[in-house]
Amino acid sequence: MNDQAAKLRQRMVQAIDQSRNETGARSYLSLARTVAIVSGKGGVGKTNISVNFALELARNHKKVMLIDMDVGMGNIHIILGQQPKFSLKDYLLGEAFIEETINSYNAHLDYIAGGSGLDDIMEWTNDTVRRLMSVFEDMQKTYDYIIFDMGAGATKRTIELIGAVDDVIVVATPEPTSITDAYSMMKYIVMNDPTKPLHIITNRVQNNKQMQQVSHRLQYAMKNFLKKETTILGNLQEDPFITEAVIAQKPFTELKPNATISKQLTQITQTFMGNPFERVEEPNHFIRKLKGFFMKGSR
Template sequence: MDQAANLRNIVKRADASIKPIGARVITVTSGKGGVGKSNVSVNLAIQFKKLGKRVIIFDADFGLANVEVIFGIVPKYNMFDMIYNNKDITEVLTSGPLGIEFISGGSGVQELLRLDKNQLAFMIEKLYELDRLADIIIIDTGAGISDSVLDFVAASSEVLLVTTPEPTSITDAYAVLKAIKRRHNNVDQKLINLLVNRTDTIAEGKEIFNKLNKVTNKYLDLDLTNIGYLPNDKHLVKAVVEQKPVSILFPKSIITKGFEELADRMINGTPQPEQERGLGNLFNNILRLKKFT
């Protein structure tokens, strides 16, 4: 048995009696920065929690620590400490509002993807613990089409792609889809939800989805799922300044209502991938896509 096969066996080994199918992993990404991706990750996590789900956010943006900024919490440790300072996964977890926990990736995300085979296998064993601690794991990636972002997006079975009505944002969202298609031959097996943020009307959001989906279908042979739209709301800007999630600071705002409806659709109203659940399987996919195979 070759080394790659050995690694895959390590990744697949889970405690079935505790977590038979693993956590649902949702990778949130965008083609450019400034579209509200991290706010979506945080407030979606809050609404999932209110629906009774155990939620962990994995901040995989090694350049910007947006999740901790939105929460207004400075973590004691990040992913780097788990890789190089022998910290346990539970020590790296930071508690946020409502019992939501998050992992600050920091430079550790980039380091994680640079590990050799044996180091990565060891890290995967540690990351498996998250599948036992959460029902849903939200991965908040960096923006754009860097290798580190595409490693997560291409390996994920469920992606939430965030865009806005700005032409550059729509173009960059298409660039992400094009890059995923180029890297992953089975991209049609993914669930790719398109979320249009900061819309002035529902009609505007529908128009953007229809245009992008039409082009994506024609040139990439890929169908997107219309997961919905989030409205423009000045309360979100105020919440960012206060370093508190808008769903907590302004629970009656229209943007909070939008997040409530989005979470409900994702739990009760849309199909979910039936296979490859769990963070361990996601990293197994990264192994297959990278040089280890």
């Protein structure tokens, strides 16, 4: 088993190094920018946005890892139209090596599915935590971006991961419950880390009035009540063809790249990439923070 794992890891590293040589990506010594995409409630289109956002980063010749953190109930593989043999759930249960869970969608985008059919609540043991830390540490050295598609809502473990990443993107819709839950999520994040960069995407917008009611309302509330500046990345209009894309199991930016919503997603990605990004902590702060959170909780 150890020989098999070593061979799988070697093939993965060789493939990534080859991709970097071909695309002229950033230095191997710099670490990936880690991003958590969250929502206060389910059903707001977060996973669809995560998948297409990761694809847009890949189209800009960035090496991207997309990880479905909705373990046991994940569906990024469905939107990508693939059926991976192993998932993050399998790795956490000790039924697969991490290298076996990594799937290549194209030359620049890899992903790990969350898995489906979770029968019991996943127990985050000390051993599970240590194995995840090792995995994330390796990934930071081999990718430009690591995108975590978080499950809806907040749990102790998701909050700890969110607390460690470089950036958090919050997805909301014009529904009052979505706005309220998005604000609650952002408030909780800021209370735990006032310096955490927060970005807002409004999905399923019908018109400019709704855009103002959601994005700017959230931005105003954060600034007025929590003294926290946030970035509005953009808005995605309501489009019936999104359902068509999901049924076709095809990312909407690939199915209809010239659609208005696809162009809006492209602009959102460009806005995010254009935001100044400078690590204010030591390069390994993501792993250090994550270890601190998990180890504290396991005592």
